[in-house]
Amino acid sequence: MIHVGIGYDVHKLVQGRKLILGGVDLHYSKGLEGHSDADALMHAVCDAILGALGEGDIGHFFPNTDPRWHNAPSRLFLQEAARMVRLRGGQIINVDSTVIAQEPRIAPHIHAMKASIAHALDVNQARISIKATTNEGLGFIGRGEGIAALAVASVNLP
Numbered sequence: 660m661i662h663v664g665i666g667y668d669v670h671k672l673v674q675g676r677k678l679i680l681g682g683v684d685l686h687y688s689k690g691l692e693g694h695s696d697a698d699a700l701m702h703a704v705c706d707a708i709l710g711a712l713g714e715g716d717i718g719h720f721f722p723n724t725d726p727r728w729h730n731a732p733s734r735l736f737l738q739e740a741a742r743m744v745r746l747r748g749g750q751i752i753n754v755d756s757t758v759i760a761q762e763p764r765i766a767p768h769i770h771a772m773k774a775s776i777a778h779a780l781d782v783n784q785a786r787i788s789i790k791a792t793t794n795e796g797l798g799f800i801g802r803g804e805g806i807a808a809l810a811v812a813s814v815n816l817p
């Protein structure tokens with residue numbers, strides 16, 4: 660049976676933080692605020708996989724009140740989601756995602772982000788899709804106040 664899940668995440672852009680997206684440091688003047696490394700893309704992908712499993716969301720498994728996840732690299736969350744798929748005897752078929760950011764340009768980093776997500780999930784890079792768009796200057800994303808990410812995942816479960 661093919662199960663599909665969706666994920667959405669948004670984090671605020673602030674001074675004094677690294678901008679980590681898809682496990683890659685984008686070396687931007689601001690970074691995403693959050694308890695972990697605030698990697699909105701990995702969080703959206705994690706939620707999509709958990710959604711396909713019908714297992715709730717990232718906040719349930721990795722609460723932002725838990726000191727273990729303070730500044731934690733979000734690949735840990737993806738590794739755990741992939742482990743849950745394998746425990747169920749399942750297989751991740753594909754992940755598609757979109758980063759919505761006014762700045763910086765995401766496109767030059769997409770190859771590295773795909774490799775990083777594929778590695779964390781232990782799947783072939785061909786199964787991971789990452790796209791990027793601006794918000795045409797509209798709203799909080801358009802003003803550069805935050806970055807959002809959307810993801811869908813399909814998982815084959817016995």
Ligand code: MG
Nearest residue numbers: 668669699702
């Ligand atoms: Mg998040």
